[in-house]
Amino acid sequence: ERVKTPTDGLHYMREWFAREIGGGVTAADLLVTAGGQSAITTALRALAPPGTPVLVESPTYPGMLAVARAAGLRPVPVPADAEGVRPDLLEAAFRATGARVLVCQPLFQNPTGAVLGPERRREVLRIARAAGAFVVEDDFARRLVHEDAPPLPAPLAAEDPDGVVVHVCSLTKATSPSLRVGALAARGPVLERLRAIQVVDSFFVPRPLQEAALELVGSPAWHRHQRAVAQELRSRRGLLAGALADQLPAFALPHIPYGGHHLWLRLPDGVPEAALVAGALRAGVAVAPGRPYFCAEPPAGHIRLSFAGVAGPTEIAEGVRRLRTAVDELTP
The missing domain is CATH 3.40.640.10 (Type I PLP-dependent aspartate aminotransferase-like (Major domain))
Structure with missing residues (x-):
């Protein structure tokens, strides 16, 4: 070798x-x-x-x-x-x-x-x-x-x-x-x-x-890195889940995972997925539409929210606030 x-x-x-x-x-x-x-x-x-x-x-x-x-x-x-x-x-x-x-x-x-x-x-x-x-x-x-x-x-x-x-x-x-x-x-x-x-x-x-x-x-730094990643992911998950419960309580979050870097939300009836994704982008927040995750007809509208690519807690809170703005524009 x-x-x-x-x-x-x-x-x-x-x-x-x-x-x-x-x-x-x-x-x-x-x-x-x-x-x-x-x-x-x-x-x-x-x-x-x-x-x-x-x-x-x-x-x-x-x-x-x-x-x-x-x-x-x-x-x-x-x-x-x-x-x-x-x-x-x-x-x-x-x-x-x-x-x-x-x-x-x-x-x-x-x-x-x-x-x-x-x-x-x-x-x-x-x-x-x-x-x-x-x-x-x-x-x-x-x-x-x-x-x-x-x-x-x-x-x-x-x-x-x-x-x-x-x-x-x-x-x-x-x-x-x-x-x-x-x-x-x-x-x-x-x-x-x-x-x-x-x-x-x-x-x-x-x-x-x-x-x-x-x-x-x-390297010894590898284990420190893994611990730091685990701590940061837990913190960000908690912040995002809390902000969603506060700002968008009608969105279903049936499962809060203890691993990974995103949350999966089911949209309320009457909130169209494609329109919400487009409206969120206009409001300055990127969310992933749920449709591409299904290879057959989806049972409902979904979005996936990642908390890995943000700079920190402030961006998480601001992202949810902007998402709420996009939702408000779609609902009476």
């Missing part, structure tokens, strides 16, 4: 990711990727032929839907609630579609913030195993845990001895958009399929970038 960068990634980088995942996952089960989005792209291209269905949570991350469609796949929504994807509907969807892949975010799901409950974790793995399917686990938010969170469940990959789970994780969100270093973990012959796709698509992650990531996570 002093001479060249292996296409799988530097050995010590793969070792670090394997330890983070746990459950007997080893460096030999890992590929270093150029961030999480690249890893999801590789996984879907390797696991599902073009034209076939892929099961997704509803709602889910629009970037993943874009990746699936670009690969020629047909996303099929499986409704989720406050405890994640519903196993009864998942089993029915596998049976009805013949799909061989489920993509899910068991921890702090985007956009709902849901955490897959213990019983459901077992059920999802059982259902996928019975269907002869893979579960692509997008563990994107583990390093965005809030300070007040209870102990986190292990990744699904750590509880899967049968090679059902293909695990995706990344350092990017907890560090910098430019530190595009992530990992794919898989057991059994599927790893060779993942490797073959990655070599064609991106060859390998540049060695200097991996060395910079290793320098960061191997």
Whole structure:
């Protein structure tokens, strides 16, 4: 490794990711990727032929839907609630579609913030195993845990001895958009399929970038950074939730997550989503419309509010005030 960068990634980088995942996952089960989005792209291209269905949570991350469609796949929504994807509907969807892949975010799901409950974790793995399917686990938010969170469940990959789970994780969100270093973990012959796709698509992650990531996570400052991120995310979440309760009590906030960097709001009846998003932008506040998070007809209007990109508490309060202004313009 002093001479060249292996296409799988530097050995010590793969070792670090394997330890983070746990459950007997080893460096030999890992590929270093150029961030999480690249890893999801590789996984879907390797696991599902073009034209076939892929099961997704509803709602889910629009970037993943874009990746699936670009690969020629047909996303099929499986409704989720406050405890994640519903196993009864998942089993029915596998049976009805013949799909061989489920993509899910068991921890702090985007956009709902849901955490897959213990019983459901077992059920999802059982259902996928019975269907002869893979579960692509997008563990994107583990390093965005809030300070007040209870102990986190292990990744699904750590509880899967049968090679059902293909695990995706990344350092990017907890560090910098430019530190595009992530990992794919898989057991059994599927790893060779993942490797073959990655070599064609991106060859390998540049060695200097991996060395910079290793320098960061191997430093005492890494743990201080994680604590600081957890404290700041908790503080901002509380400020945003409090401001919404005060200024926009009619907006439904059914779940306040203890990880991630956003809140997911259901709009009151009579508040049109597209008009609100446009009005908010005119008022000087950017919100994400809910429509792109659904690959079928949404059950209601939603918006997603991120608290990661603001300068501090003052901007959070001002953003909610401006959103209230946009709402007032739409309602009598």
